[in-house]
Amino acid sequence: MAIRNVVKIGEENLRKKSKPVKDFDVGLWELLDDMKETMFHCDGMGLAAPQVGVLRRVVVMEVNNAFYELVNPEIIKTKGKDVEEEGCLSVGKFRGRVERPMTVTVKAQDRFGYEFTLTGEKWLARCICHEVDHLDGVLFVDKSIDKDKYIKNGGKI
Numbered sequence: 001m002a003i004r005n006v007v008k009i010g011e012e013n014l015r016k017k018s019k020p021v022k023d024f025d026v027g028l029w030e031l032l033d034d035m036k037e038t039m040f041h042c043d044g045m046g047l048a049a050p051q052v053g054v055l056r057r058v059v060v061m062e063v064n065n066a067f068y069e070l071v072n073p074e075i076i077k078t079k080g081k082d083v084e085e086e087g088c089l090s091v092g093k094f095r096g097r098v099e100r101p102m103t104v105t106v107k108a109q110d111r112f113g114y115e116f117t118l119t120g121e122k123w124l125a126r127c128i129c130h131e132v133d134h135l136d137g138v139l140f141v142d143k144s145i146d147k148d149k150y151i152k153n154g155g156k157i
Contacts, residue, residue: 001030001036001037002034002037003037003038003041004038005052005053006038006051006052006089006090007050007052007053007090008090008091008092009090009139013050013055014050014051014090014134014139015137016055017055017135017137018048018049018050018055018057018134018135018136019055019056021056021058021071024109024111028111029111031049031052031054031056031058032058032060032069032071034052035047035052036060038052039062042089044089045061045123046060046062046063046130047061047089048135049135050134050135050137051089051134057073057135058070058071059073059131059132059134059135061124061127061128063120063124063127064123064124068118069110069111070106070109070118070128070131071109072108073106073108073131073132073135074106074107074132075105075106075129075132076105076106076107076117077103078101078104079102080101080102080103081099081100081101082099082101082102082122082125082126083097083098083145084097084098084100084123086130086140086144088130088140088141090134090139091139091141096140096144096145096146097145098126098130098140098143098144098145099143100125100129100130101129102121102125103119103125104124104128105118105119106118106119106128
């Protein structure tokens with residue numbers, strides 16, 4: 001396992017759409033392991049592959065002391081609304097409020113290619129949405145209610 005560099009806002013790859021994973025092999029397993037180590041090292045709650053420079057649909061998360069790996073995630077159901085403050089390892093110190101669903105169901109595959117569904121509420125739902133957005137080149141600042149504050153302080157979207 002290795003700690004990878006986290007790509008920062010302004011770098012082109014963060015705005016590109018990631019490609020589906022087709023090979024469930026040692027390369028994927030190493031990526032997942034490295035992403036987990038990087039996320040913990042950076043004190044993050046979630047990390048998407050584009051944040052470490054890999055344009056593949058891969059996410060790792062730890063919410064409420066439970067660790068998740070999502071490969072090729074697809075949000076299939078949402079319910080309710082919730083507004084909370086978010087941050088991002090790729091954005092830096094800025095934190096802003098974002099409206100997300102209160103409940104989210106995602107269909108994904110595990111590191112071996114087996115499909116599963118996961119339903120999360122509150123913080124898990126928020127984390128799933130945040131990380132899946134990364135796979136489509138979307139950052140939380142794009143959706144933030146406070147994005148004017150971000151731009152005013154020199155941030156560029």
